[in-house]
Amino acid sequence: MSEVPNLDIIIKGCSKNDRESQKQLYKLYYSYAMSICLRYSRNYDDAVEVLNDAFMKVFSNIDKYDTARPFKAWLRVILINASIDHYKKNLKHNKNQELSETQGMTSDFRPDNEIRYEDLMRLVQKLSPVYRAVFNLYVIDGYKHKEIAEMLNINVSTSKANLTKAKANLRKMLKVYEDAAI
Amino acid sequence: MQPYKDDIDQLFQEGLSSGNIPFDESAWIKMEKRLDAADTIAFAYWKLIYPLAVILVIVLAIWLWPGTSDNAESAPPVVTENIETHNNTDANPSSANNESSTTPEIGAKEKESYKQAPEEEDNAETDTTTLTESLGPSKISAENTDEPDVVRATVSENEATENSPSFTGGGEEYQSRFGGDLKILEGLDWMALDGYRGGEVEMTEVPMDTTREEVIKKSKLLFGLTVSNDWSAVGVSEFTNSGPSIGAIVEYLVLKRISVLAGASIGSRKYSAVGEEYWRPRWMDRSPGNEINTIAANCRVVDIPVNIYYHFAPKGLNQFSIGSGISSYLMLREDYAYTYNFADPNLPDTWVWENRNKHYFGVYNLSVVYRRQLSDKLYLGVEPYFKIPLTEIGIGEVDLYSFGTTVSLKFKK
Structure with a gap:
């Protein structure tokens, strides 16, 4: 049975290239999909671009989706792949982009008693692209370093080193955040 | 304030799982534009590869099929052997000259002349038949005669032993081998190196001009x-x-x-x-x-x-x-x-x-x-x-x- 009651009908509509069905599917999974895309992207606009790349793949391959299986899991793989594709596409640009992760932290954050979702997301987005990708793949999405290395075309040791650096940068940013909150 | 959790992994795993992002209509508008654009180019051109390949093969087959004009025009130079043979009823041994001539001609013309020759010579004591072969590693070997423009053909059959007498252009012998049904020997040059109808064929040392050598090399x-x-x-x-x-x-x-x-x-x-x-x-x-x-x-x-x-x-x-x-x-x-x-x-x-x-x-x-x-x-x-x-x-x-x-x-x- 589908995770959403009328999902089968929506997917059938999508397979017929029905625009209304496509919008329903897009809307239904927008929040879930955007939460993934935002993690892998530098900002909201980039995330929307990745999201739409992923949904283009979803719509063009909807016939390959097995309705007996969870749609969310299928979508998730496509979203992560689209995010990685986006990262690779901008690799040259990314290499020239040396970010100072702590820059602007004090003014961006509005500390209160709880670290909010938006704040954590912004911290991740402040990471350099390769750190962000490795951190997301390993920590949030559960991939192993060997898989990450293959996905990003880097060495396993590089993946491990990037993860360590990503975590170190996040700690640094969180410290700034904590100091600003005091 | 509650200090951030020291475990980075846990902090982000839990913190990032609670996001609820409201639907953004502008994002869908961008999506819809891409979908509209994709609809216009949705035709999968790569799917044409297989039909096009089949069409290409068919066109090539037609183009290269024997008898088409292009094929005839592009045919390599041929050796024409005019072999005088005896008519079955009007045999005249004296007219069995072992003459053949080497003439670069178009294959199609030669076939034409082969078919028409017996009728034209109907009243003659002997029939002159034109035997055409393509060059390249061919079915008939030729050897020089005293006359510079004349070659003799040597044909041996599969059934024949190594000691079989070879055909030397004589009409009777040629007819006996082929049952009186003279063949136009097509160029089985690349594949049929061993000769026409399985017969052993070897090129004897015939002075060949550059064109002929090129034909063999290309084949x-x-x-x-x-x-x-x-x-x-x-x-x-x-x-x-x-x-x-x-x-x-x-x-x-x-x-x-x-x-x-x-x-x-x-x-x-x-x-x-x-x-x-x-x-x-x-x-x-x-x-x-x-x-x-x-x-x-x-x-x-x-x-x-x-x-x-x-x-x-x-x-x-x-x-x-x-x-x-x-x-x-x-x-x-x-x-x-x-x-x-x-x-x-x-x-x-x-x-x-x-x-x-x-x-x-x-x-x-x-x-x-x-x-x-x-x-x-x-x-x-x-x-x-x-x-x-x-x-x-x-x-x-x-x-x-x-x-x-x-x-x-x-x-x-």
């Missing part, structure tokens, strides 16, 4: 287009899925019976495997106790073979060969769909890899070829093959066996 090289249907499986059973492929090849005759073929084809290898046969992805660690049950794979592969063929003696227009060689696989795209022993939304159902694996000289090829000569330029081949992996193929690191049949259309330049 060793063939170009071809191939269409295959490939059945693949992990192991030597469970060949349940097939995928088409198309390709181009070049074949060169390095020795009398041995040729080397190289080429490239693009197509799909579809197979299924059980979990034990497949590389265990690391993501399975996320679902303890669970394992992959089956994998359905669809891989787009460029196959680059280098094969050697041994050609058996031709029988008429037909010839059999055996081939062996090595293929390199370039995995352009690997699509995998997984089923698990237990459903788990944390595990991916599909996985796609692009340009990840290249297996140089990773597959051993074995094949048998049936080849039929359609014209002096055109050959049709049917080649059942079997491919044995020498290395583990694809991201799944499977022992991928394949078999299938390649249909090829080869032509000489």
Whole structure:
């Protein structure tokens, strides 16, 4: 049975290239999909671009989706792949982009008693692209370093080193955040 | 304030799982624009490749088919032998001159003259018949006579022993060999090196001009287009899925019976495997106790073979060969769909890899070829093959066996 009651009908509509069905599917999974895309992207606009790349793949391959299986899991793989594709596409640009992760932290954050979702997301987005990708793949999405290395075309040791650096940068940013909150 | 948690992993895993992002209409508008644009170019042009390949093969077949004007015009220079033979009823031994002339002519014209000659000479005591042969490694050997422009033909048959008397252009002997039915010998030059209708043929030392030598040299090289249907499986059973492929090849005759073929084809290898046969992805660690049950794979592969063929003696227009060689696989795209022993939304159902694996000289090829000569330029081949992996193929690191049949259309330049 589908995770959403009328999902089968929506997917059938999508397979017929029905625009209304496509919008329903897009809307239904927008929040879930955007939460993934935002993690892998530098900002909201980039995330929307990745999201739409992923949904283009979803719509063009909807016939390959097995309705007996969870749609969310299928979508998730496509979203992560689209995010990685986006990262690779901008690799040259990314290499020239040396970010100072702590820059602007004090003014961006509005500390209160709880670290909010938006704040954590912004911290991740402040990471350099390769750190962000490795951190997301390993920590949030559960991939192993060997898989990450293959996905990003880097060495396993590089993946491990990037993860360590990503975590170190996040700690640094969180410290700034904590100091600003005091 | 509550200090941030020291465990970065836990902080972000928990914190980022609670996001609720409101729907953004502007994002959908961008999406809709892309969908509208895609609709206009949604036609999958790559799907035209196979029909176009078939059309191309048909056009080439028609173009190169014997008797077409283009073919006749591009035919190599021919040797014309005017052999005077006796009419069955008006035999006149004295008129059996062993004369033949060498004249560069168009083959079609010669055939015309062959057909018309007996009628024109109906009242004559002897019939003059024109025998035409193409140059190249041909069925009839010629030797010089005293006269510079005259050659004699030597023909031996398959049944004849090594000591068989050779045909020297004499009408009676020629007629007796062919039952009075004089043949126009077509150019079976590349394939039928052993001669017309299986007979032994050797070129004697005939001074040849440059043009003739070039004709022979060119005839060793063939170009071809191939269409295959490939059945693949992990192991030597469970060949349940097939995928088409198309390709181009070049074949060169390095020795009398041995040729080397190289080429490239693009197509799909579809197979299924059980979990034990497949590389265990690391993501399975996320679902303890669970394992992959089956994998359905669809891989787009460029196959680059280098094969050697041994050609058996031709029988008429037909010839059999055996081939062996090595293929390199370039995995352009690997699509995998997984089923698990237990459903788990944390595990991916599909996985796609692009340009990840290249297996140089990773597959051993074995094949048998049936080849039929359609014209002096055109050959049709049917080649059942079997491919044995020498290395583990694809991201799944499977022992991928394949078999299938390649249909090829080869032509000489």
